[in-house]
Amino acid sequence: MIQFYHVSKIYSGNIHALDDITLQVNRGEFVFLTGPSGAGKTTLLKLIHCEESPTQGEILVNGINISRIKHSQIPYLRRNIGIVFQDFKLLKDLTVFQNVAFALEVTGIRGKELKRRTWKTLRMVGLLEKMDEMPLKLSGGEQQRVAIARALVNNPPILLADEPTGNLDPEITLDIINLMNNLNAGGTTIIVATHNTDLVRKYSKMVVKLVKGRTVDQLHPERPALRTEVKASFL
Amino acid sequence: MDFLRKAYRDIRRNIWINGVSIGIIVFSLLIFSIFLVVLVNLNKLMVHWEGKIQVISYLQDGLSTHEVEDLERRILDLKGVKSIKYVSKADATLLFKRFFGNQKGILEGLDLDILPASFEIQLKKEFYRGRGGNEFVKKLSQLKGITDIQYGREWITRLSTIVHLLRWGQWIVGGILFLAISFIISNTIKLSIYSRKEEIEIMRLVGATDGYIKIPFFIEGFFQGISGATLSLGLLFFLYQSFLLKSGPFIKASLGPITFSFLPWSSIGGVILVGISLGFLGSSLSLTRFLRA
Numbered sequence: 001m002i003q004f005y006h007v008s009k010i011y012s013g014n015i016h017a018l019d020d021i022t023l024q025v026n027r028g029e030f031v032f033l034t035g036p037s038g039a040g041k042t043t044l045l046k047l048i049h050c051e052e053s054p055t056q057g058e059i060l061v062n063g064i065n066i067s068r069i070k071h072s073q074i075p076y077l078r079r080n081i082g083i084v085f086q087d088f089k090l091l092k093d094l095t096v097f098q099n100v101a102f103a104l105e106v107t108g109i110r111g112k113e114l115k116r117r118t119w120k121t122l123r124m125v126g127l128l129e130k131m132d133e134m135p136l137k138l139s140g141g142e143q144q145r146v147a148i149a150r151a152l153v154n155n156p157p158i159l160l161a162d163e164p165t166g167n168l169d170p171e172i173t174l175d176i177i178n179l180m181n182n183l184n185a186g187g188t189t190i191i192v193a194t195h196n197t198d199l200v201r202k203y204s205k206m207v208v209k210l211v212k213g214r215t216v217d218q219l220h221p222e223r224p225a226l227r228t229e230v231k232a233s234f235l
Numbered sequence: 236m237d238f239l240r241k242a243y244r245d246i247r248r249n250i251w252i253n254g255v256s257i258g259i260i261v262f263s264l265l266i267f268s269i270f271l272v273v274l275v276n277l278n279k280l281m282v283h284w285e286g287k288i289q290v291i292s293y294l295q296d297g298l299s300t301h302e303v304e305d306l307e308r309r310i311l312d313l314k315g316v317k318s319i320k321y322v323s324k325a326d327a328t329l330l331f332k333r334f335f336g337n338q339k340g341i342l343e344g345l346d347l348d349i350l351p352a353s354f355e356i357q358l359k360k361e362f363y364r365g366r367g368g369n370e371f372v373k374k375l376s377q378l379k380g381i382t383d384i385q386y387g388r389e390w391i392t393r394l395s396t397i398v399h400l401l402r403w404g405q406w407i408v409g410g411i412l413f414l415a416i417s418f419i420i421s422n423t424i425k426l427s428i429y430s431r432k433e434e435i436e437i438m439r440l441v442g443a444t445d446g447y448i449k450i451p452f453f454i455e456g457f458f459q460g461i462s463g464a465t466l467s468l469g470l471l472f473f474l475y476q477s478f479l480l481k482s483g484p485f486i487k488a489s490l491g492p493i494t495f496s497f498l499p500w501s502s503i504g505g506v507i508l509v510g511i512s513l514g515f516l517g518s519s520l521s522l523t524r525f526l527r528a
Contacts, residue, residue, distance in 0.1 A: 049440075071445075072444070072445070075439075075442045075443060075444045075445075075447075076442065077442075078439075078440065078441065078442035079441070079442035083440055089433070089436070089437055089440070091433065091434055091437065102437065102438075102441065103441035103442070105237070106438055106441055106442060106443035106444075106447055107442060107443075110237075150441065151441075154441070154442070
């Protein structure tokens with residue numbers, strides 16, 4: 001589903017954010033992208049989401065080579081990739097419903113279809129009864145649920161999350177990750193960038209660890225021996 | 236509808252900036268259209284005067300009818316003649332008397348036989364401007380039997396130069412105003428963009444096309460341009476009605492038989508089109524910069 005072949009990203013000023021990354025994420029996989037701050041986690045997500053283009057290497061998403069994608073094609077690719085952030089990025093002057101429906105509106109969906117899909121997604125994240133509230137009246141966990149609903153309302157096969165629980169307390173963090181886990185069980189491929197090692201330990205998921213722009217290890221849940229080793233050496 | 240709603244919301248959100256921007260457009264386009272009105276009327280005046288101008292060639296005394304006819308034929312053979320009229324000595328005397336009709340006393344004791352016969356030649360339009368007219372007069376003066384030539388081209392040339400300069404001035408002033416206005420609109424739109432920065436960022440994240448993001452801003456620019464242009468034309472018409480038409484006698488004296496007119500429909504359409512394109516140019520200037528960033 002997502003493949004990186006020798007991808008490097010160098011920002012101006014010769015800053016090597018990513019260095020020769022080769023990576024494969026299969027359909028329906030749940031991946032934790034870990035590593036210290038500045039390791040390149042956000043850059044990696046930005047590359048998948050076409051907010052940045054790689055300096056070197058090729059990236060395939062759903063079989064499309066996005067390292068050579070035309071500027072005009074990027075929006076259509078993004079409709080297949082939901083994204084959530086640590087700071088939620090909700091519009092404060094729109095209600096919960098409007099924030100979620102916003103992602104459908106930009107794709108040209110209107111009327112009954114828009115309402116039906118927004119309601120369905122809000123129900124899925126457990127916020128249907130709060131759909132008329134303004135985001136700032138909600139708790140942090142609820143705000144992140146709205147952001148997840150917005151990322152999912154277009155039924156994207158991929159969900160990217162950049163430190164989605166960075167602003168949330170541990171209980172709510174589990175709540176959010178459980179929600180993502182459920183989505184993953186429904187078939188959505190999920191990549192969560194986090195430096196929360198406790199979180200990574202709790203779930204038996206694929207882990208990609210980045211340090212200074214390089215993958216220092218890729219660990220699969222079906223190889224538990226390695227996971228123990230990871231716990232010892234990296235986490 | 237969605238786009239219109241968004242544009243309307245943005246305009247309301249930045250009502251003051253939009254107001255100031257429209258005000259500046261009104262003022263700038265007003266200057267431009269005042270130039271246009273003056274030019275339109277000067278042009279009209281010039282066309283009128285050009286039609287009146289003729290070359291009068293005085294004939295030597297004592298030419299026979301045959302010689303006069305021969306001369307007329309040769310003048311007609313010259314390039315640029317639209318029409319020719321022979322004024323005999325008797326006709327000239329008659330005209331002179333008619334001219335001084337009320338003051339016959341002046342003419343008493345004058346020997347009117349001294350008035351020469353002449354040809355009044357009307358030139359084709361294109362011969363009034365440029366070298367054609369001079370060449371015609373030069374060739375005419377070489378013809379035998381012609382003693383003197385009167386030709387009012389010089390001041391037509393002068394007027395035409397003034398109109399020409401004004402026309403250039405109009406484009407130079409127009410060009411500067413055009414740039415200035417598109418800069419102003421682009422800045423207003425930029426403020427609008429910044430007030431919606433977050434929303435645009437999220438739009439892009441969830442897969443909005445550039446077109447979807449741009450259209451409300453184009454509508455905003457369009458609104459500024461068209462309302463600026465319409466208001467400036469309205470103001471110009473008000474000035475025309477209340478000031479120019481009321482100072483009628485003065486204008487009439489300087490324009491002669493020409494009535495001072497407002498802009499023709501084509502120019503009105505032109506000013507509105509300029510306004511609209513300014514709006515589009517202004518908004519696309521700031522949008523392109525923002526979306527590529």
